[in-house]
Each structure stands twice: as C-alpha cells, then as structure tokens.
Amino acid sequence: MKGGTTSKSLGICRHCRVEEAEIRLNYARLNLCGKCFVKFVERKVARTINEYHMIEKHDRILVAISGGKDSAALLHLIRRIMPDTEVICLHIDLGIKGFSDVCRQKAEELVKYENVELTIVSLEDFLGYRLDELTSRRRRICSLCGLMRRYILNYYGLAYGVTKIATGHNLDDAVAILWDFYIRGDLLEALKFQPVTKLIHPKAIPRIKPLIELTDFELKIYADIKSLPYTLTQCSFGRESKLNRRKKLVESIELMYPAFKHTFLKSHVKRVSPLLSGLTSRSINWKSCSRCGMPSRGDVCSVCRIKKSLKKRG
Ligand SMILES: [Zn+2]
Numbered sequence: 584m585k586g587g588t589t590s591k592s593l594g595i596c597r598h599c600r601v602e603e604a605e606i607r608l609n610y611a612r613l614n615l616c617g618k619c620f621v622k623f624v625e626r627k628v629a630r631t632i633n634e635y636h637m638i639e640k641h642d643r644i645l646v647a648i649s650g651g652k653d654s655a656a657l658l659h660l661i662r663r664i665m666p667d668t669e670v671i672c673l674h675i676d677l678g679i680k681g682f683s684d685v686c687r688q689k690a691e692e693l694v695k696y697e698n699v700e701l702t703i704v705s706l707e708d709f710l711g712y713r714l715d716e717l718t719s720r721r722r723r724i725c726s727l728c729g730l731m732r733r734y735i736l737n738y739y740g741l742a743y744g745v746t747k748i749a750t751g752h753n754l755d756d757a758v759a760i761l762w763d764f765y766i767r768g769d770l771l772e773a774l775k776f777q778p779v780t781k782l783i784h785p786k787a788i789p790r791i792k793p794l795i796e797l798t799d800f801e802l803k804i805y806a807d808i809k810s811l812p813y814t815l816t817q818c819s820f821g822r823e824s825k826l827n828r829r830k831k832l833v834e835s836i837e838l839m840y841p842a843f844k845h846t847f848l849k850s851h852v853k854r855v856s857p858l859l860s861g862l863t864s865r866s867i868n869w870k871s872c873s874r875c876g877m878p879s880r881g882d883v884c885s886v887c888r889i890k891k892s893l894k895k896r897g
C-alpha cells in the first residue's frame with residue numbers, strides 16, 4: 584500500500600522501528616506499518632476534534648452514513664475516540680437505481696458491525712420523487728441532491744434533538760470545494776466552509792467535519808485495515824461531476840507539490856478566514872422559512888420552493 588510512486592520496499596516503520604512499513608504517506612515523507620498507521624489516523628482525528636472543539640461532553644452527534652468509506656471511517660473513529668458520546672446514525676436513500684441499493688446495504692452492514700441503530704430516510708418519501716426522476720426536471724442534479732441532503736440531516740437532527748451533525752468531508756473534498764470558490768473569487772462561500780460551521784439560527788444545527796485533515800487515500804486504507812463495510816461505487820450522476828474533476832486536478836498538483844492539499848486547507852482556515860471573518864456575519868441575514876421554519880435566505884427556503892415547483896408540474 585503506497586501513496587506514492589515507488590515500488591521499492593518501504594523499509595522499517597518510522598514510528599515503531601520494528602515492523603516492516605506497508606504504507607507510504609508522501610506528503611509527510613512517512614513510512615508506517617499497519618498498526619502504527621491506525622494509531623496515526625486516530626491521533627490525527629482526535630487532534631482535529633480537540634483543536635476545533637468539535638465534540639464536547641454533553642454533545643449528541645448525528646452521523647450521516649452514506650455507505651462510502653468516509654462515513655464508515657467517521658462513525659468508527661468517533662466511537663473509538665469518544666466512546667461515551669451518544670451517536671445517532673442516519674442514511675438517506677436517494678433512490679438512484681443500482682447505486683442507492685448498494686449504499687443502503689453497506690450502511691446497514693456498517694451499523695451492524697458497529698452495533699448501533701440506523702434510521703433510513705428515503706428521499707422519495709421526503710420529496711415525493713426519487714432523485715433519478717428529477718433529472719429531466721432539474722439540470723443541476725448534484726447541487727439539488729446536496730441541498731436536499733443538508734436539509735434532511737438538519738430536519739432529522741432537530742427531530743432527534745442532536746447538538747451537532749458530523750459529515751465525512753475529507754481533505755480532498757475540502758480542497759476541491761474550496762478551489763472553486765477561490766478561483767471564482769467567491770470568498771463569502773469559501774469562508775462558510777470551515778471544520779465547524781455554525782449558522783446563526785435557532786433551527787440550524789452546527790456541522791462538524793472531523794475527517795477534514797485526512798486524505799481519500801488515508802481513509803480508504805484505514806477503512807480496509809479495520810474491515811469496515813463500505814462501497815466504492817460512485818453515483819452515476821456524480822462520477823463525472825465537477826467535484827470529481829477538481830479532485831483529479833488537485834491530485835496532479837499534489838504530485839508536483841507534496842502537501843499542497845494540507846497547505847491549502849491550513850491557509851484557508853488559519854490565515855485567510857480570520858482575516859476576512861467579519862465579512863460572513865455581515866453578509867447573510869438568516870430568516871426563517873415561512874412554510875417550514877428552517878433557516879432561509881429568503882421568505883421561503885430553497886427546499887420548499889423546489890417542492891412547490893415539483894407539485895405544480897406534477
Ligand atoms: Zn510501526
């Protein structure tokens with residue numbers, strides 16, 4: 584298992600100096616054995632959680648389980664690092680043929696493995712339509728899907744009385760998302776993307792990203808070493824999505840500029856955001872949606888507007 588280009592032996596593990604190294608982390612120039620790698624990942628997530636005060640004693644956490652490796656690792660890591668924290672798992676069945684069934688099955692296997700309960704919400708029940716039925720209706724299916732997922736998590740989070748929502752965004756996701764905002768000069772949107780996101784609204788549950796400092800590569804290996812059930816199947820809409828194209832671009836930069844992703848995120852969180860933080864609080868005045876009461880920029884929130892337009896068109 585190598586995150587780099589070499590096919591040579593990786594030598595002895597740099598941490599324990601006993602076992603043979605199996606995993607190469609190029610950005611850190613670090614070769615580790617499986618055991619030390621697991622410790623390395625767990626320590627890193629514990630540090631992220633502490634540094635940003637993501638989880639405190641009284642917290643009840645809603646974990647969004649997608650069926651993929653990131654949310655599988657997220658659930659496992661939170662339970663390892665903070666065994667006394669109450670965790671509630673939610674899976675959203677998007678109703679995408681061939682994809683959603685696999686995801687649902689893996690989500691179910693995972694909670695069984697972790698011995699926790701799972702609530703499954705189907706988008707069809709929530710919206711009246713499956714996601715793949717909306718393709719002919721709405722062009723920007725990925726952003727619609729993201730919007731619906733955020734809404735549903737917040738909705739059920741409120742129903743279950745959780746204090747935080749944890750999502751599986753990793754470093755590769757973060758840099759690919761931020762990249763677009765920076766290139767477009769959309770600093771307000773960029774500023775909203777943080778390890779911890781708090782909206783000033785009584786019905787907005789704070790969101791935490793405990794995996795934000797781990798790469799796709801690290802999470803896949805962690806999930807494999809731990810034998811966590813997950814699927815690598817990608818959504819047919821998302822496979823060629825802008826986000827995935829950005830990820831490939833960022834990866835090609837990382838090859839020439841090791842630790843590019845870590846530097847990018849660190850600059851965003853530690854340097855740019857504090858400088859500009861006054862901008863976000865002034866920019867958006869959150870109201871309550873007149874239909875559902877959820878946070879909204881206008882009188883009616885985007886989800887209620889979508890629901891209404893779907894009903895109209897039948
Ligand atoms: Zn070792």
Ligand SMILES: [Zn+2]
Nearest residue numbers: 872875884887
């Ligand atoms: Zn609404």
